[in-house]
Amino acid sequence: MKKIVLFISAALLSFGIEAQVKTPQPSPSSKIEQVIGLTDVAVEYSRPSMKGRTIFGNLVPFDKLWRTGANKNTQITFSDDVKVDGKELKKGTYAIFTKPGKESWEVIFYSDANNWGTPREWDDTKVAAKTSVKVSTLPMNVETFTIMFSDFTMNSAVLNFIWANTEAAVKLEVPSKKIALASIEKTMAGPSDGDHYQAAVFYKDIEDYAKAKEHIDKAIAKREKPAFWFHRQQSLIYAKTGDKPGAIKAAKTSLELAEKAGNADYVKLNKDSLSEWGAK
Numbered sequence: 001m002k003k004i005v006l007f008i009s010a011a012l013l014s015f016g017i018e019a020q021v022k023t024p025q026p027s028p029s030s031k032i033e034q035v036i037g038l039t040d041v042a043v044e045y046s047r048p049s050m051k052g053r054t055i056f057g058n059l060v061p062f063d064k065l066w067r068t069g070a071n072k073n074t075q076i077t078f079s080d081d082v083k084v085d086g087k088e089l090k091k092g093t094y095a096i097f098t099k100p101g102k103e104s105w106e107v108i109f110y111s112d113a114n115n116w117g118t119p120r121e122w123d124d125t126k127v128a129a130k131t132s133v134k135v136s137t138l139p140m141n142v143e144t145f146t147i148m149f150s151d152f153t154m155n156s157a158v159l160n161f162i163w164a165n166t167e168a169a170v171k172l173e174v175p176s177k178k179i180a181l182a183s184i185e186k187t188m189a190g191p192s193d194g195d196h197y198q199a200a201v202f203y204k205d206i207e208d209y210a211k212a213k214e215h216i217d218k219a220i221a222k223r224e225k226p227a228f229w230f231h232r233q234q235s236l237i238y239a240k241t242g243d244k245p246g247a248i249k250a251a252k253t254s255l256e257l258a259e260k261a262g263n264a265d266y267v268k269l270n271k272d273s274l275s276e277w278g279a280k
Contacts, residue, residue: 025046027046027047027048027049028046028047029045029046029047029071030044030045030046030147031044032147032148032149034149036149036156036172036174037174037175038080039078039079039080039174041079041149041157042076043075043076043077043096043147043159044076045068045069046070046071046074047069047070047144047145047146048069048144048145049143049145050141050143050144054164055164056163056164057102062100062102063099063100065097065098065099065118065122066098066099066100067097067117068097068147068161069145069147072117073096073097073115073117074096074147075093075094075095076094076109076159077092077093077094080175081175082172082173082174082175083172083174084129084131084170084171085131085133086131086171087130088129089109090128092111094109094110094113094128095114098168100135100166102135103134104134104168106130106131106132107131107133107161107170108127109127109129109130110128111126111127111128112126133168133170134168135166135167135168136166136167137165137167138165141165142162142163146160147159147161147162148160154177155173155174155175156173156174157172158170158171159171159172192222193218193222193223196215196216196218196219196222197216197219197230199211199215200219200233201233203215204233204237204240209237209240210241212237213238216230216234217234226253226257227257228253228255228257228263229266230254231250231251231254231257232250232254232266232269234250235247235248235250235251235273239273244277247277248274248277248279251270251273251277251279252274252279255267255270255271255274
């Protein structure tokens with residue numbers, strides 16, 4: 001028994017020592033962070049090298065699903081909805097799988113991005129976007145698999161896959177115009193209802209009730225859909241300014257909205273305040 005314990009201890013010690021050894025990875029990981037127009041795009045992948053091998057049609061078979069790199073599948077993340085070769089793709093993180101062919105590549109954006117290599121069971125319902133792109137033959141070999149962005153415009157860029165003497169490229173379109181116009185309209189319109197609400201709460205907390213009243217009134221006037229928490233703050237601010245009728249009216253509005261929303265906490269808060277202020 002003692003010998004078994006000693007053997008296990010020695011084995012664990014040996015494993016611990018081996019686990020501390022660090023060596024260069026044959027397919028180092030890489031992360032690209034790129035802004036296209038106003039959209040953030042990030043790619044994470046591993047980069048295998050040729051090392052004298054024939055790549056496409058051999059190491060990477062033609063017309064077979066490929067992880068598009070090495071190790072864990074390649075991932076791409078978009079901060080906004082985009083278009084991939086003209087096809088709609090919602091913002092989020094996707095695995096990029098490809099089927100390299102002699103003359104074209106099938107490029108697939110797959111919603112399950114957490115696979116080591118390719119999925120054990122392929123699920124067509126997880127294909128968020130798919131396109132086929134022609135390949136180009138380069139005048140030289142690129143030793144290490146490379147993903148990069150090129151051909152930038154305000155609204156687009158090209159996602160390039162390059163290895164050996166082969167390049168495949170996919171056009172990405174981003175909603176820069178839509179985002180810019182929305183930003184301009186929001187800025188020109190001035191502070192939002194949420195901005196005024198936050199300002200009102202701040203001024204209430206530092207006991208500048210005149211400014212708190214100014215901002216809470218603007219917040220409520222700007223808000224399209226009435227909110228019980230807005231009217232709750234209005235009632236508290238009005239009470240601090242000595243406007244008890246205004247505070248009671250705001251509390252009753254908040255109470256009604258909170259009851260409709262099923263928010264028991266705000267129902268109780270408003271009822272307690274109305275009782276405190278002698279409301280009928």
